Amino acid sequence: MKKIFFLILLVVLPISAFGADPSEDRPCWSFEAKGGSFAPALPEWRQYYGKRSMPEYAVSLAYKFLRQVEIGVEGGASTAKGSGYELIHSQNAGQPVYGGNVTYTIYPVNVFVLFRGIVNENQWLVPYVGGGFTRMYYEEKIEGQGTTHGRTDGYNYRGGLQLLLDGMDRDAANNLYLDYGVYHTYFFVEAEKTHAVEKSSSADLGGTAYLMGLLFEF
Amino acid sequence: MKKDRPLFMLAVAVVLFTAILPKSVLATTRVVVTNASQCPADAVTNGTCYTSLAVAITAALAGDSIEIKPGIYHGNFTINQNITQISGDETGRTFLTGDGAGTALTIGSVPGTISIRRLTFSNAQTGILAQNSPAITMTNNAFQVGSNNTAIQLANSPNANITNNTFYLDANGIISDQSTVTIVNNIFSNQQTTAIDARIAVTGISNNLFFTYGSIGPAISFVTTDTANYKGNLRDQDPKLVNITSTDQTLWDYHLQATSPCIDTGNASAGNDSVDGSAPDLGAYGGSFADTIPFQVSNVVLTSPTTSVLSITWNANNAYTVAGYHVYYGSASGVYNGTGASEGPSPLLVTGATTTTLSNLPSAGPPSTPTGLSVSPLNESLAISWTAVPGATGYKVYYAPASLATPTAFIEVDGATSCLVTNLTNSRLYNVQVSAISQEATYIAVTAVDKTGLSAGGSTPGVSHESAYSAEVTAGTGTVQESPLSPVLQEYPDPLIPYPNLPTRQGCFIATAAFGYYSDPNVQALRDFRDRFLVTNGPGRAFVGWYYTHGPAAAAWLNDHPGYKPVVRLVLLPAVGMSLFLTKTSLAVKISTLLLAACLVVLLVQRKQLSRQGGSR
Numbered sequence: 088m089k090k091i092f093f094l095i096l097l098v099v100l101p102i103s104a105f106g107a108d109p110s111e112d113r114p115c116w117s118f119e120a121k122g123g124s125f126a127p128a129l130p131e132w133r134q135y136y137g138k139r140s141m142p143e144y145a146v147s148l149a150y151k152f153l154r155q156v157e158i159g160v161e162g163g164a165s166t167a168k169g170s171g172y173e174l175i176h177s178q179n180a181g182q183p184v185y186g187g188n189v190t191y192t193i194y195p196v197n198v199f200v201l202f203r204g205i206v207n208e209n210q211w212l213v214p215y216v217g218g219g220f221t222r223m224y225y226e227e228k229i230e231g232q233g234t235t236h237g238r239t240d241g242y243n244y245r246g247g248l249q250l251l252l253d254g255m256d257r258d259a260a261n262n263l264y265l266d267y268g269v270y271h272t273y274f275f276v277e278a279e280k281t282h283a284v285e286k287s288s289s290a291d292l293g294g295t296a297y298l299m300g301l302l303f304e305f
Numbered sequence: 306m307k308k309d310r311p312l313f314m315l316a317v318a319v320v321l322f323t324a325i326l327p328k329s330v331l332a333t334t335r336v337v338v339t340n341a342s343q344c345p346a347d348a349v350t351n352g353t354c355y356t357s358l359a360v361a362i363t364a365a366l367a368g369d370s371i372e373i374k375p376g377i378y379h380g381n382f383t384i385n386q387n388i389t390q391i392s393g394d395e396t397g398r399t400f401l402t403g404d405g406a407g408t409a410l411t412i413g414s415v416p417g418t419i420s421i422r423r424l425t426f427s428n429a430q431t432g433i434l435a436q437n438s439p440a441i442t443m444t445n446n447a448f449q450v451g452s453n454n455t456a457i458q459l460a461n462s463p464n465a466n467i468t469n470n471t472f473y474l475d476a477n478g479i480i481s482d483q484s485t486v487t488i489v490n491n492i493f494s495n496q497q498t499t500a501i502d503a504r505i506a507v508t509g510i511s512n513n514l515f516f517t518y519g520s521i522g523p524a525i526s527f528v529t530t531d532t533a534n535y536k537g538n539l540r541d542q543d544p545k546l547v548n549i550t551s552t553d554q555t556l557w558d559y560h561l562q563a564t565s566p567c568i569d570t571g572n573a574s575a576g577n578d579s580v581d582g583s584a585p586d587l588g589a590y591g592g593s594f595a596d597t598i599p600f601q602v603s604n605v606v607l608t609s610p611t612t613s614v615l616s617i618t619w620n621a622n623n624a625y626t627v628a629g630y631h632v633y634y635g636s637a638s639g640v641y642n643g644t645g646a647s648e649g650p651s652p653l654l655v656t657g658a659t660t661t662t663l664s665n666l667p668s669a670g671p672p673s674t675p676t677g678l679s680v681s682p683l684n685e686s687l688a689i690s691w692t693a694v695p696g697a698t699g700y701k702v703y704y705a706p707a708s709l710a711t712p713t714a715f716i717e718v719d720g721a722t723s724c725l726v727t728n729l730t731n732s733r734l735y736n737v738q739v740s741a742i743s744q745e746a747t748y749i750a751v752t753a754v755d756k757t758g759l760s761a762g763g764s765t766p767g768v769s770h771e772s773a774y775s776a777e778v779t780a781g782t783g784t785v786q787e788s789p790l791s792p793v794l795q796e797y798p799d800p801l802i803p804y805p806n807l808p809t810r811q812g813c814f815i816a817t818a819a820f821g822y823y824s825d826p827n828v829q830a831l832r833d834f835r836d837r838f839l840v841t842n843g844p845g846r847a848f849v850g851w852y853y854t855h856g857p858a859a860a861a862w863l864n865d866h867p868g869y870k871p872v873v874r875l876v877l878l879p880a881v882g883m884s885l886f887l888t889k890t891s892l893a894v895k896i897s898t899l900l901l902a903a904c905l906v907v908l909l910v911q912r913k914q915l916s917r918q919g920g921s922r
Contacts, residue, residue: 135804171801173682175732175846186681187801227803231683231725235807290805 114270114304117149121300125165128291136169157201166192187230194224197243211251218244223283223292241283249273273302332368335361339376381407392422395596396589403429412438431455435462442466447559447589449473452497471559471589473549490571492544492588511536512572542566547623558600559589560624580626599627599753602775618660622753629656631752638748668783672697672741675791680737682799690723697741707734729798732846738790744781750774818860819873827881834884
């Protein structure tokens with residue numbers, strides 16, 4: 088059901104492009120910095136790392152073909168410290184015996200297309216959906232055994248809301264434009280789902296991220 | 306009240322006068338250091354401490370003086386204002402060096418009196434250049450600027466007074482275009498070209514020593530019977546300086562040795578020696594303005610230290626003024642308040658020798674048994690930690706296979722409360738115990754003390770009549786005490802499997818190397834076989850442990866010789882097939898396959914028997 092809703096949004100949102108003002112002096116680029124929580128899709132994650140999620144930070148740069156359509160690239164990082172399981176102890180006990188220290192880090196790199204529901208340049212609330220390709224780099228530092236690292240590929244999709252901040256402080260917005268060429272500043276919240284299955288272990292390194300941050304259009 | 310009025314008015318007048326007084330009249334001493342930690346407290350409070358000599362000179366006003374703490378100050382410095390004095394605390398440890406270029410110190414058009422004291426000028430084209438400065442005094446300095454360079458050049462600066470300086474290995478000692486220069490009690494040694502400019506009048510030159518020179522310059526009379534012209538100047542006598550040949554300038558020591566002809570032979574106009582009150586010596590350490598701090602003692606060594614006796618030796622300080630040494634000791638670094646040695650409390654006085662012993666130093670009591678021992682298994686190793694024991698200087702971690710009654714090996718750990726025992730066998734049970742050890746440490750430093758310092762006047766290290774502390778040496782003393790062992794903890798090493806168990810791009814095992822990458826289905830088949838059939842039983846785990854030990858090396862060899870990979874793949878294929886059969890097929894398929902194989906074997910045997918019977922027929 089969720090996927091159907093998401094597909095409908097993907098189709099409907101670009102239509103708003105045709106209802107929008109013809110492009111004048113409009114910003115083409117956007118940069119965003121965001122942070123939040125990433126809940127891995129790995130089913131036993133909590134047993135090993137003690138929490139359901141780990142912090143994630145990311146930045147992205149996107150180009151807008153239209154005010155409603157943009158493509159971009161995004162890089163992030165997320166790390167957690169936890170335990171591994173002791174192979175022989177676990178076999179002897181007949182259940183997992185956790186121990187040692189493992190530092191697990193992923194660096195998702197996403198290439199995405201985003202569709203924004205914007206019809207007016209001063210629209211204060213802008214919904215958006217998008218998705219794209221994911222390359223997930225990973226690294227595991229295992230106490231006493233060194234580090235493994237590699238990468239796998241997958242896909243991502245996301246949706247969120249952008250809140251235009253310009254109206255809150257017109258002077259600050261004008262100064263941002265005059266000093267740095269920033270046309271608009273948005274605060275946004277976003278939910279992002281990633282799938283990236285490492286084939287040999289069948290482990291899905293993706294998960295669900297809930298992020299917030301600031302977006303600057305220039 | 307009326308009676309007090311004049312007094313009150315006077316006080317007001319004094320305050321107002323002080324307020325309107327020009328700053329130049331309120332003279333300030335500006336202190337220069339190489340490290341801000343050397344700043345005296347009052348200079349910090351007054352904001353008159355500087356880590357740059359150039360900045361201090363710029364900040365100085367007429368009437369101020371500049372005091373330079375020991376250190377090496379690089380560059381070319383110029384004084385253009387009427388500073389009254391620029392001086393070091395210790396001649397031999399305060400360097401103004403030009404780094405091979407320019408003039409180390411230029412005095413430019415200073416009309417008033419300016420005194421330059423207790424500095425060493427090194428490695429500069431000119432040590433001091435005085436221009437248009439008619440009242441300059443230079444005392445207790447050393448000049449070792451280089452064999453092509455000039456120590457002092459006076460340009461239109463008559464009436465300069467150059468007293469009690471040491472010149473060594475310069476091209477020229479003193480060059481002047483004026484004749485009226487006073488040159489008294491100086492040592493000129495190894496002047497490559499000229500000791501004194503010939504234009505300087507002989508009348509002002511007295512009680513100097515000239516040794517190894519290109520020429521002296523003025524026509525000085527060295528004939529002692531020539532009462533009209535002889536003025537106490539000496540020549541061709543080695544001044545016997547302590548050390549001026551070292552390549553390290555911080556080791557240059559211009560003090561006089563006991564056999565020096567410069568001792569007590571100076572002109573009385575310089576005042577008696579500050580170090581011992583006798584008639585002035587020649588050179589940088591003679592007269593009443595010389596510093597009274599002997600050179601630091603070097604090369605302090607503990608020879609053959611044992612737990613009960615420390616033997617200490619050091620290099621002699623050959624200055625004739627040094628009368629003995631103080632040996633300081635204590636149980637903490639820099640705190641020399643020891644009292645326990647049989648030889649006496651700190652400091653011990655040593656005269657006539659450069660060695661001493663400290664014996665029967667107190668021992669530390671035994672530490673308590675470590676608690677909180679924990680052992681964590683890791684791959685072929687055990688991570689061990691425990692709670693710190695007060696007073697312990699180290700720990701011993703004993704470990705041995707559990708089959709052995711007593712620990713066979715131990716690791717010594719200094720200070721830390723954890724360690725990693727490596728090169729163990731996975732799945733083998735080990736006993737682990739920890740003990741704490743302690744030993745008293747003794748910290749030692751040596752100083753040189755001069756004659757005055759040994760008299761009732763006393764001395765203070767690095768301040769007066771006693772050198773600064775030598776570099777500190779330390780050793781453990783007294784019996785090494787060891788606590789009882791902690792209770793035994795047992796554990797066996799174990800590979801740690803991370804979650805998720807992801808492959809690395811660099812293959813580390815034979816199959817990965819042979820098939821090219823970790824996620825190859827053949828490699829995955831072998832991994833599945835390992836997880837289902839090997840690590841689930843003792844012999845299998847032993848094989849896995851062995852493989853973990855030797856596999857990476859074999860894989861590395863295979864990666865270095867890729868031509869063998871097809872062969873290894875061929876060898877591994879039956880194992881891969883068997884693994885796939887055992888891990889991927891159902892029980893029914895396995896039984897069916899086994900039955901089929903059994904039938905085939907039976908058929909083959911029967912067929913062979915029939916053919917044999919047919920042959921006999």
